Amino acid sequence: MTEGVGRPRAESRLRVGLDARKLDDFGIGTYIRGLLGAVARAPAPPELVVYLPPGRARPVPEPADGAIAWREEAARPYSGAELWRLAVRARQDGVTVFHAPHYVCPPLLPCPAVVTIHDLIHLRFRQRHPGASLYAHVMLRLAAWRAARLIAVSESTRRDLETRLRASPGKIRVIPNGVDPAFRALPDGVLPTETLAALGLRTPYFLFVGNPLPHKNLPRLLDAFAGLPPALGSLVLAGIPRRAQLTLTHDCARRGLDARVTILAPVPAATMPALYQGALALVSPSLWEGFGLPALEAMACGTPVLAADRGALPEVVGDAGLLVDPTSVDALREAMYTLAVQPSLRAALRVAGPARARAFSWRHVAEATIAVYREAWQGSGNAGDAGRAGP
Incomplete structure (x- = not known):
């Protein structure tokens, strides 16, 4: 899967690399699938380069203008290889903003990074996850330092980022998760x-x-x-x-x-x-x-x-x-x-x-996340006259 993206958007040269290797995980996978589908359906989406596990089918239909490039990436999550391989791939693919959908963010990326933090469970309960907690602590601190923007999925996680990682409040944007329309109530008395x-x-x-x-x-x-x-x-x-x-x-x-x-x-x-x-x-x-x-x-x-x-x-x-x-x-x-x-x-x-x-939708998540991509990109100085957004 090495297809290129379609024509550049007239209004933007923003090109986002999304690490989707954990697409089939339970919670993070739900986040990736919901976000990716909603970004692809957005009225003015950025170009996307999506890194999938080898052999994984494309999780969303191809947009009409082909503005998604699909890439296979075999580096295992939580391996040393992923830290340098993703950075190399981002450079090769001309990525201008890289989105890590959980706390592992390659430190040598050639572009600004947006990192989504779902929780700090490993730090709150480190005595129950000693090995994983040490790794998570290192990677979370690295993400807090490396990211141009941190997306917290709740105010609770935002507070943890500020108090436990001393993350800069100006970097953090709170974007709650959405829910798929397939989850809906049945008429009274009806059971599946x-x-x-x-x-x-x-x-x-x-x-x-x-x-x-x-x-x-x-x-x-x-x-x-x-x-x-x-x-x-x-x-x-x-x-x-x-x-x-x-x-x-x-x-x-x-x-x-x-x-x-x-x-x-x-x-x-x-x-x-x-x-x-x-x-x-x-x-x-x-x-x-x-x-x-x-x-x-x-x-x-x-x-x-x-x-x-x-x-x-x-x-x-x-x-x-x-x-x-x-x-x-x-x-x-x-x-x-x-x-x-x-x-x-x-x-x-x-x-x-x-x-x-009904207050939680992936459409809102996509709109808010695209805005964060633009903040990170503009803050890097690559957006021409767009100016610097955020602190």
Whole structure:
């Protein structure tokens, strides 16, 4: 895949290199796919050079004017090779702004960099991720120094960048994530029965979506669920990598939950809306999140949300869900019980959730991100008479 881009835009010579090698990752992949699709559909998009994993199909249709150049890049994420290979590719491809969609930013780029920071989990919970935390700490500090602009996906992450990394406030732009239109509510009383049956699920069920890392707080969620009457429903843990499923199965067995908990590997993106739509409620008890995409997606589907009252989750959920102390098993259990036995509360949240979710769109993310690209480019002195934008 070495096609060139189409004609240069009359109004701009901005050419953005987007590192999309993590396109199929869970959270970062959702961000890349949502941003790339919306930028490609924008009325005046920049030229794009998109670096894909080898053999990966193009994730968005080709624009009419062919203004996307697709490149394959085999350098593995989190490897030393990626730091120099991406810099070389950016120079070869004439990139004028490079966008790193997570904290790894090549230091020797020939152009300004925009870096999206989703969270500082590795620094907040470094005792639980010692090796990864050291690497992340080095790369985050490098990104904070190297980037012309930092995109934070929440005010919570912005505060962490300023307090934990001492990042310059003038570099940071807050652009919350969007939600795909595929996540939408079904009419009252309608369930995606065929999809749920294919997954082996029966309603009612509480839903958790994410990985089993320590900050996701799964032990307390299991303890809380174990205290609920079995008649209230089951618990579905979705998005669990296969390598972690055996340990999690043992954790459930120790609590006597063998028959009440279903563990699912990451499911296809096209299946996720049905998984939310069939749930009694989404439970997101994380000790910290930089954003909280599952909460946003669930709200868009009209699924009641029970979330932790810390990190960025209160920003995302607002007053359209229930917020609880995630360190209290009793608080989690009581909130889950309340949702299960109060249909009027669930009905109110089914209305409030989609209304809240409409404030988050990938179209807005694309527009704001393109503006950040232009800030970084103009600040480099390469934009002619455009002048210097930002501090």
